[in-house]
Amino acid sequence: MPETIPRVPIRVKVNGKDYSLDVEPRLLLVDLLREELDLTGTHVGCDTTYCGACTVLLNGASIKSCTVFAVQADQGEVLTVEGLAENDKLHPIQQAFADHHGLQCGFCTPGLLLSTLQLLAKNPHPSEQEIRKGLAGNTCRCTGYQNILKSVQAAAQGGRT
């Protein structure tokens, strides 16, 4: 009989909403979001800390949610792609990606949106090189990155992060 691992109570705020639940210690933050909270906008790509599809903000810092345990988000605040738009109005970064064809299949897009949000929060007017470095932790297999770059530049010129 395998030994029982006690679950751990956590409180976490996701997109402004409070949640209290008991989690298995090995539950990853991305699986908390997708499986327990039904927030499937955050994607699992490589599952090996490479591709950045699972990027969310934890306490204002972009992280790969496949490489953080849910118990570590206890007492914290998480922002996912579902928390970007206000009612039916897209966030300016989302609108810029839509306007400039910054996505094709869209699988990597939620992570790229959150990485862009992080970049522009710290550096509202990044150079091309700074954008490339700021998004280097997000892999896109479709676009060749040129239209992503244009989208981020447009979002930065929009002056809103």
Next chain:
Amino acid sequence: MYSRPFHYHRAKSLAEASALLAQLGEGARVLAGGQSLIPLMKLRLASPAHLVDLNFIPKLSYVEKDSKTIRLGAMTRHTDIESSAVAQEIPILKDCAAGIADVQVRNRGTLGGSLAEADPSGDWGPVLLTLSTQVRAVGPQGERTIQLSDFFVDAYTTSLGPGELVREVVVEIPPKNSGGAYLAFKRCAPVYATASVAVQLTLGDKDICREARVALGCVGLTAIRPGEAERALQGQTINRTSIEAAAEAARAAADPQPDMRGSAELKRELVGVLVRRAIVIAVRRARGERVEGGHIYA
């Protein structure tokens, strides 16, 4: 992917963490930034029965400076070092902190975790070996100070004892006429470097090199200090001849293994190129110029 099940322990202080580790024994591991450990656990290359989480211990993240030293808390994230005023003053620290993996990993990964993991491809080892660096550790027997050169014992092995944890890293501020550079060659952002080189030079009268420290990463079981390369620079004018002699000595001292990142020949060649470039940047910085360094992508 799920790791094997483990018991989760949230330490409220380093003393408590240390006591927990001593009590839980071999099956327990420390969770700092988790950017190496969690992937290893998911791949089941590591399957600790217990994790002791340091992330909720207060006051372990700081970069503080006095007249002679910089003190960095064990849980200071790479991002926080990158954006610190100290990193602006000592560019080799910025070279390293700003280029480790990618933004998301730098937002989680910690200095103490990186040193304690002692990965042969870790970035902080070679950088801090070219500065005078000490590790302050706490354990069941109390606190002690370890010279960084005595800290790395082998690949993934440090001189920390059972239940002993890094509390703080203390770096001596290099003199005014000293300059350093860290260059790491990598295939893309999220991966480990293929080869890396740190150089710290102190210039004396007539630009003669008074002290030289060189360290190589990714080309041995631990970071390597190539003594011959340092001696090729010390007491010499830094010119084409002395730079080439140092690069040649560094190539000879490297002990690279072929892997998915490249052949042994490629890595040895990279060491020579990076040593040459890092010396040039270090000299210019020692003269007060602002020059870019850091990670180079293929």
